[in-house]
Amino acid sequence: MSSVTQEHPHETVARQATADHLNGGYPVIEPGHSFASVTDKISSIVLTRRTPLGWFIGFAMAFAVVQLLMLSIAWLLLNGIGVWGNNVPVGWAFDIINFVWWIGIGHAGTLISAILLLFRQDWRTSINRFAEAMTLFAVACAGIFPALHTGRPWLDYWLFPYPNTMGLWPNFRSPLIWDVFAVSTYGTVSALFWFVGLIPDLATMRDRARHWFTRTAFGLGAMGWRGSARHWHRYETAYLILAGLSTPLVLSVHTIVSFDFAVSIVPGWHATIFPPYFVAGAIYAGFAMVLTLLIPIRRFYGLKDFITMRHIHNCAKVMLATGLIVFYGYVMEAFFAWYSSNRYERAMMYDRITGDYWFLYWLLILCNGIVPQLLWSKRVRENMFVLFGICMFINVGMWLERFMIIVQSLHKDYLVSSWGNYSPRFWDFGMFFGTIGLFVALIFLFIRVLPMISIFEMRTLLPEAKVKEEQPSQV
Amino acid sequence: MPRRHRDEVKSKKLVFIYMVCILCASVAKFVEDRSMSEIVVDNETGPPIFGVIAEFDTTDAVVAAARRSYEEGYRRMDAYSPFPIEELTEALGIKHTRLPLLIFAGGAAGLLGGFFMQYYMTALDYQHNIGGRPLNSWPAFIPVTFETTILLASITAVFGMIMLNGLPQPYHPVFNVPRFELASRDRFFLVIEADDPKFDRDRTTSFLQTLNAREVSDVEA
Numbered sequence: 148m149s150s151v152t153q154e155h156p157h158e159t160v161a162r163q164a165t166a167d168h169l170n171g172g173y174p175v176i177e178p179g180h181s182f183a184s185v186t187d188k189i190s191s192i193v194l195t196r197r198t199p200l201g202w203f204i205g206f207a208m209a210f211a212v213v214q215l216l217m218l219s220i221a222w223l224l225l226n227g228i229g230v231w232g233n234n235v236p237v238g239w240a241f242d243i244i245n246f247v248w249w250i251g252i253g254h255a256g257t258l259i260s261a262i263l264l265l266f267r268q269d270w271r272t273s274i275n276r277f278a279e280a281m282t283l284f285a286v287a288c289a290g291i292f293p294a295l296h297t298g299r300p301w302l303d304y305w306l307f308p309y310p311n312t313m314g315l316w317p318n319f320r321s322p323l324i325w326d327v328f329a330v331s332t333y334g335t336v337s338a339l340f341w342f343v344g345l346i347p348d349l350a351t352m353r354d355r356a357r358h359w360f361t362r363t364a365f366g367l368g369a370m371g372w373r374g375s376a377r378h379w380h381r382y383e384t385a386y387l388i389l390a391g392l393s394t395p396l397v398l399s400v401h402t403i404v405s406f407d408f409a410v411s412i413v414p415g416w417h418a419t420i421f422p423p424y425f426v427a428g429a430i431y432a433g434f435a436m437v438l439t440l441l442i443p444i445r446r447f448y449g450l451k452d453f454i455t456m457r458h459i460h461n462c463a464k465v466m467l468a469t470g471l472i473v474f475y476g477y478v479m480e481a482f483f484a485w486y487s488s489n490r491y492e493r494a495m496m497y498d499r500i501t502g503d504y505w506f507l508y509w510l511l512i513l514c515n516g517i518v519p520q521l522l523w524s525k526r527v528r529e530n531m532f533v534l535f536g537i538c539m540f541i542n543v544g545m546w547l548e549r550f551m552i553i554v555q556s557l558h559k560d561y562l563v564s565s566w567g568n569y570s571p572r573f574w575d576f577g578m579f580f581g582t583i584g585l586f587v588a589l590i591f592l593f594i595r596v597l598p599m600i601s602i603f604e605m606r607t608l609l610p611e612a613k614v615k616e617e618q619p620s621q622v
Numbered sequence: 623m624p625r626r627h628r629d630e631v632k633s634k635k636l637v638f639i640y641m642v643c644i645l646c647a648s649v650a651k652f653v654e655d656r657s658m659s660e661i662v663v664d665n666e667t668g669p670p671i672f673g674v675i676a677e678f679d680t681t682d683a684v685v686a687a688a689r690r691s692y693e694e695g696y697r698r699m700d701a702y703s704p705f706p707i708e709e710l711t712e713a714l715g716i717k718h719t720r721l722p723l724l725i726f727a728g729g730a731a732g733l734l735g736g737f738f739m740q741y742y743m744t745a746l747d748y749q750h751n752i753g754g755r756p757l758n759s760w761p762a763f764i765p766v767t768f769e770t771t772i773l774l775a776s777i778t779a780v781f782g783m784i785m786l787n788g789l790p791q792p793y794h795p796v797f798n799v800p801r802f803e804l805a806s807r808d809r810f811f812l813v814i815e816a817d818d819p820k821f822d823r824d825r826t827t828s829f830l831q832t833l834n835a836r837e838v839s840d841v842e843a
Contacts, residue, residue, distance in 0.1 A: 182704060182808035308743060316743035320752055325765040332769040339780045347806070351704070354803035370790035373797070374805045376688075378787045379706040381719045385783035388725055389776055396772045403765050606705040606808075614681045614709040 173457035175270045176608050180452065185605045189598050190355050192448060198595065201447060206591040212584020219577035220295065228298050230574045237557045237569035242296040244549040245579050247404055248432065249289035249586075250330065251425075251545060253337070254397055255433020256282025260340060261393035264386075270461055272604040273453045276348075277444075278437050279341040280599070284589040285436075286334045288582040293326075295578075322406040329403040336396055340389050346372050347382075347603040401429040408552065414495040415556030418483060424476030428545060431469035431515075434462050435541035440590060442535045444599070453600055460528050466541065467522040473548075474516040491561060503568055504555045507547055514544025672795035672843045673699075673815035674826050675802075676835035681707055684810035687833040688713035691814060694829065698818035702796065702811040721782050728778025729771050736770030737763055798842045813841060 176185075223230055233240035256278035263271035294303050306327045308317050317324045349369035356362040372378070405425035408416035438459070445454040484496035499508050518540045521527045528534060559566045593599065606612055678684040681703070688701050692715050701710050737760075744750070745757040755762070784790075796802050796813060805811050812835075814826050823840075830838045 186704070186807045308739065314748070316748045318750070318752060319740045319744050319766055320755060320759055320762040322765075325769075328766045328769040332773040335773060336776045339776055343780055343783070347705075351806040354806045366792075370784065371792050371794060372789065373794055373802075374702045374704060375787075376701040376703065376707070376710050376714050377716055378789075379703065380711045380716050381721050381783050381786055383706045383708075384719055384721050385725075385779045388722060389779050392729075392772050392776050392779070396769075396776075399765070399768055399772075403769075406765070603705045612681060612705060612707075614685050614707060 173455050173460065175273065175455060175457055176605065177452040177455060180609060182606050182609065182611070185453075185609070186351060186355070186602055188452070189600050189602045189605070190352055192594070193352065193596060193598060194355055194357070194361065199447065202591060202595060206588060206595075209584050209588035209591055212580060213588050215577050216291075216581025216585055219574050219581050220291075222574060223295060223578070224300070228296065230572065231578075232570055232572040232575050234567075234569075236560065236565050236567045237554055239553050239557060240569055241571055241575040241579055242292040243407075244546065244553050245582065246289045246292040247425075247549045247553075248546050249285045249292075249582065250333075250404055251401060251429035251432040252436045253282040253285035253289070253333075253433065254401060254426070254429035255437050256280070256285075257333075257337060257340075257393050257397040258430050258433065259437070260344070261390040261397065264390045265394060268461075269608060270458055272608055273455075273600055274437065274441065274458055274462075275604070276341075276344060276597075276601040277441065277599050278433075279337065279344065280593045280597075281433075281436060281440065281590070282337050283334075283341055284586050284593075286330070286337060287589070288586050290330065290334065291582060292578070322403065322410045325403045326407055329400045333396060333400045336389075336393055340393060343382075343386060343389065344601055344604075345597065346370065347374065348598045348601060350374065351602050352598065398426055401425045408556075413556050413560055414484075414489070414491040415480075415499070415552065418480060420476055420479050420483070424473065424479075427469045427472035427476070428548060431466060431473050431541065432545035434466045434469070435538040435545070438462050438466070438534060439538045439542060442531050442538075444594065446531070448594075448599075450600070453605065456529065459531075459534065463522050463528040463534060466538075467519060470515065470519040470522075470541070477512065477516065495556060495559070498559055499551060499555050502555070503558070504551065508551055508555070511544055511547040511551055514540045515548060518544075670843045671816055671823070672798075672841040673813045673818075673821070674823070674830060675796065675799055675811055675813045675839055675841050676830040676833065677801060677804075677837045678810040678812065678834070679836055681710075681810065683834045684812055685709045685713050687812050687830070687835065690833055691812065691829075695820050696814050696818050696826075698815040698821070700813050700815070702802070702805040702813070704806050704808060704810075719786065721779070721786060724782045724786075725775050725779045728782070729775030732771040732774030733767060735774070736767040739770075740766060795841050795843055799839065801837070809836075816843075 180188075231241065233242070256275075259271050259278040260275040260282075264275075294300050297303055297306075305311075306317065306324070317327075319325075346369060349365045350372035353362055353365040353369050356365055402422040402425065405421035409418060409421040411417060441454060441458075441462075445451055481496055481500075484492040487493075499505075518537055521533070521537060527537070554569050558569055676687065678687060684701055684703065685707065688699075688710055691699055692713060697715070699714065701714055703710060740763040741758060741760075744759070744763075749757055796805075796811070799811075801809070802811065812830070812833075814821060814830065816823075820826075827838055827840075
């Protein structure tokens with residue numbers, strides 16, 4: 148029996164050597180770890196290690212920016228949405244740009260946790276918890292914008308169909324109501340998926356916690372999870388089916404967000420390419436945000452054993468691929484405008500390239516189309532500083548993309564008499580930077596109070612987790 | 623009778639019924655607990671126990687032990703591991719769960735409920751001409767129908783899993799075993815429960831000791 152166990156590492160090394168040939172030779176988890184060391188290393192960040200000074204500084208800074216969000220919301224509620232810069236003809240501006248930007252960022256989390264699970268990509272394991280948390284926080288930030296843009300956010304429950312004394316129902320032929328259902332479903336399912344993934348780890352934390360308060364808090368979340376084989380069986384079934392349900396869901400959400408535009412007749416919005424191009428853009432932006440957060444965190448928390456170069460490479464490659472799809476989308480938008488021979492479409496495209504916002508358009512092409520081409524180089528993907536910089540370019544670029552689509556398309560449509568320009572005001576920026584502060588503050592809290600890497604799934608990556616089939620007579 | 627008074631009477635009635643229900647439930651629980659403990663004491667020579675637990679170091683050992691115990695004829699047993707092990711589930715003879723069926727039912731309810739909600743609201747209850755489209759403009763109802771399908775199926779998946787697992791369950795006898803906290807770290811446990819027909823405290827203990835267990839001990843009820 149013991150001799151059988153000792154053979155494991157060698158075999159694994161041999162197996163990994165062939166498997167890693169395609170991945171630049173990087174494993175998904177550095178060798179030398181055991182169930183215990185994986186558990187201790189991840190749980191100690193929350194339970195025993197001293198909270199680094201940098202955490203306090205970072206959290207304080209983010210929390211200060213949250214106050215800006217609070218102030219912006221308070222000012223908005225006191226004065227109405229006139230404090231923002233959007234006005235006819237540009238009725239949608241920062242509020243919708245930021246909404247689409249945040250929702251898009253969330254998509255990478257679901258892609259990593261659900262779609263890569265279905266494709267049995269085991270590298271997802273080290274980053275799925277983190278990415279799902281990112282999804283949840285991004286959706287929370289996204290939801291703030293349309294909720295406030297309604298003008299009377301205290302009546303936002305009117306968006307949902309409930310029997311009311313006014314005797315009317317929402318208009319289900321409108322993409323905006325589809326959006327309400329898509330985003331609220333997405334938020335709910337992401338939260339459920341995240342929580343289900345957390346249950347066994349909360350039990351681990353409960354069993355490792357020494358202080359009565361942490362033990363009780365984690366114990367409440369774990370609900371008495373004890374790792375029973377019967378429970379695991381149902382758990383795995385539920386988890387896999389949830390992944391199967393989340394996969395079409397995540398594709399549907401940004402599709403429906405794109406319907407907000409594509410179903411209308413505004414030149415620059417009314418395009419069939421919008422759904423796939425939006426979904427690719429969402430994943431592109433999401434992976435850029437994943438790397439933006441992971442690169443510093445794996446460095447400061449010393450998690451290079453778990454988040455290896457393999458993960459960085461793969462994220463960069465996904466970014467490159469989706470970036471090319473997005474770039475293809477830009478090219479096709481221009482091609483459609485020309486090929487349609489529709490004078491309004493052509494005028495829109497000409498205005499986009501040379502009009503009032505030409506600078507932003509070409510900046511967008513630089514950020515999203517040209518800079519990411521550096522990712523073809525392995526040396527660039529291995530240089531954390533350069534990679535981080537590229538991610539920042541993409542974060543900015545994806546925001547600019549939504550600015551172009553929304554503001555530039557609206558500012559000149561069919562009637563020359565209703566042309567106009569848009570410029571944001573202080574409170575537009577206040578809300579936007581405020582949500583970034585909220586997002587970062589939530590991420591800081593998350594890595595402090597919850598295991599940021601799925602412990603139980605990391606255990607399954609270890610070679611000793613595999614059962615060697617043997618005959619009962621051997622025992 | 624004035625309406626206000628009637629409502630008061632009604633709410634008092636409800637409170638009364640509620641109290642009776644609680645009383646009945648606690649009596650039933652008390653009776654059940656007493657009869658349960660009697661059975662366990664009758665079967666055992668010592669103090670009542672939940673079962674016998676064996677601790678293992680490796681996945682191979684616990685799977686082999688579970689398989690042996692199943693061959694030996696034990697059925698009321700469970701294994702505890704820090705991560706899911708498919709072979710362990712099979713070795714314990716755990717059959718398919720009905721969770722997928724439940725999820726399908728949830729999804730079907732979401733699909734029909736979502737579609738007919740919109741149909742009722744748009745085509746029947748609040749008929750409204752929007753751009754000359756038909757009242758039952760079903761293609762426009764598909765996105766919301768899709769979302770409600772996913773939503774209800776996912777909620778069923780999560781809460782179905784939790785409920786079929788009997789969670790939340792703050793107390794379970796295995797938590798009495800001091801070393802059991804390692805079940806969420808790096809150890810594997812096999813418990814043969816006392817209500818298994820083949821269970822015999824001494825014989826089961828010595829049987830488990832033959833299975834490469836690191837430690838075998840009683841689980842207090």
